[in-house]
Every structure is written in C-alpha cells, then in structure tokens.
Amino acid sequence: MSSNNDKHLTTEHIHLMETRYRAKLINSLSGFKSANLIATKNTQGHTNLAVVSSVIHLGSDPALIGYITRPTSVQRDTLSNITTTKEYTINQISSNFWQAAHQTSARYSENESEFELVGLTEQYIKHFSAPFVKESRLKYALILTDIIPIHANNTKLIIGKVTDIICDKTALKSDGYIDIECLNTTCISSLDSYHTTIRLSRLSYAKPGKKLKRLSVNGEIID
C-alpha cells in the first residue's frame, strides 16, 4: 500500500482534471525528456525550426531515430516539410541557447523562419537541403523512412535514418560514447522546465551474480 507521503490519483481523478493541469501532470510521468530542435526547409526555400521533447532512439543498425507529432500542433509545418522533402535535421539543445529554442514553440506563420525570429543560425552541409542549427554541438541529418499512425490519439511516429552526424570532437570518446553532458545538452521535464545534468557515473554491463562497476566518462573502471 502507499505510504503517508504518497498521493494516489485514480482514473476518475485524471478524468476530472482541468485540461492544462492534466497536461502538465501527465507530461511529468515519463521522466526527463530529450530536448531537441528539428529543422526543415520547404520547397520554396523557407526554413522552419521546432522544439521537440519526444525524440527517441529506435535502433543503431540501421541508425533510426523517431519522434512523436500531433498533426494539428505548431509542428505542422515541420511535418509538412519532412513529408515533402524527406529531409530534416535534429539538433540537441544546449544551455547556451535553451530560451531561444523554447521560443520556437510560438505559433509563427508558415513563411516566417524561426531561425531568424529567435536568433539562431542556419548551417548547411553539401548534398542536404535541410539546415542544421549552428549553435548546437551535436546534430544529425535524417532521411524520412516511415510515418506510423498512432490511432489511439491521432498522433504519428516519424522515423528517420541518420545519414550525417556533426559532433564536437571533444565529446566523442574512444568507445563511441558521446559525452552530451559536457556539451551542456539540456533535458526537459513536463512541458516547460529545462535542466542540465550531473553525471552519477557510467556503469558496467550488468551480468547475473556479478557486482556492477562504476565507469568513468571514458569507460574506464573507477571502483
């Protein structure tokens, strides 16, 4: 049973909550969320930038990354550009530009570029039309591979294959681990709270009956 410090909310409580109260509460449940900007360009050359907290790892081989979108949201331009051009970039949000990143969630019109409006800089690589965010220190280009409808609430899982990764050299460790903490990558809780992190440690691969070892950021055994 619950302890005295615990609040127990039931289906009935959740159902009766005021809409925005419920949105903040339910958005707190999944834990810390990744903080990313998705950048696209439409066929007329207009760029678009959207803060997204639902980017998720799907697999390493092939390298697939997904995110969840609600077709009617302010991200509709992003989805429309991805569907048309098949190209987009995902850019980790660092504490150096977290407020500019959040500002991209304002409901700007289709022909306004969030880059210019919030003060972030477009960056390009050869043979890829979508812009990167220059200020981001870990970012990657994706080609759309699949859009999976989630009928339960009319959202979609957008899946892309990673083609190009641009990463600050200092963060890439010899075993493939990228120290996103040293890049000041932020995370999000609920709808509007941004956080930086403090590493507890890396941990060794868990095996039955074997004590875990703490690992340094470089993957070396600490104790």
Next chain:
Amino acid sequence: MSSNNDKHLTTEHIHLMETRYRAKLINSLSGFKSANLIATKNTQGHTNLAVVSSVIHLGSDPALIGYITRPTSVQRDTLSNITTTKEYTINQISSNFWQAAHQTSARYSENESEFELVGLTEQYIKHFSAPFVKESRLKYALILTDIIPIHANNTKLIIGKVTDIICDKTALKSDGYIDIECLNTTCISSLDSYHTTIRLSRLSYAKPGKKLKRLSVNGEIID
C-alpha cells in the same frame, strides 16, 4: 559548413563502425533519455522488473505512455507478461536506487524475480496485479491498449493507458507540474550513463513577439 572543432561522420562511417561502438554512439544522439523500471507479474505469480530508457509521453487525454521494445531482448519476459495480463507499472528511477535499477538489465532466467535479486521491494494497490517499486517516488499503473510493430527494425511501440498514479505529495505543484528533480529522478545518456539534474528554470508559454518569462518550480514569474 562545419567548424574545426566538429567531427563529421557520414553514412559510410556509421556503416563501418564496430557494432558496440556504433550502439554507444547512436544511442547518444537522441539526447537524455528517461530512466524507468517496468514491473510485471506473470500468471504463475512470478514478478519481473526491467530497466527501460525509451519511455515516452504520447498524450494527456487520454493519458497514454509508450515505450519501445525489441522482442528478442532481455525485456522479453516483460513483454510476454504485458501481452498476457495487460497490466504493468512504470516506476521512475531515482538516484537512491539507480545501480539496483541498472542491475535488472542482467539476463536472469524467467522464474527469477529481479525485485529480490537486485534488492528492490514490491508494492501493490487493490484491483491491480502488477507490482510497483516501493522505492520509486513517482510511479503509475497502465493497461495495455496497443502494440504497434515498427517494421524498419523489428521493434514494437507498446502503448498503455495510465489508470493510477502514486506520487510523493511534496513534488506535485498547484498547476499540475510534478517536480521530478526534487524526487531525484535520474536520466540516462547513451547505454550506461546515469545523471541527476539541475533546473535552469521553467519558462512561460511562448508567443510570437513576446519575451519569454522565467518561472519558478511553482509556476510563478521570476523575471
């Protein structure tokens, strides 16, 4: 173009990486991941506990939470129990038991309970068969609503509807925001690094042409 500090990895580089190197690198791209334990019980009464870093918010009304699973992984018992019983719980991992949580990823046999093996405690509510993790200060019960196959890499998106939430009272703010940082909720980077957080601040709802305001944890304007 990239700056001199940047490493640019192409599709060819990614393709040629050693498997574990690529897994650590690609798992770093999505940003910080949520850290949760999924708890289930099979029809014989054996409990199961699995650390999962792919739990994701899908929607607030109805309250839907998803996670990604690879059917052949160590999480196969979890998936099998969810499919059979339709009931499971998700429990945020705090810095008070992060190492025990990571240890649940060891390949234990089907009839061994990770609860006992890693030293965590089962907790139950009425009318729900799956256990909660007593040590977790924010946790919720879910009823399976959908399993969506992701054909691109043979993974699945498991979707559940939240029925009961158990949360430390002190963390629940008057506007619905839950201060998961004060609960010492951790997040994960790549495959094996655990982190606690430091709040930058909450931010006001973004509107075009309007300066963002920083908000306290209680949602009050700071500046």
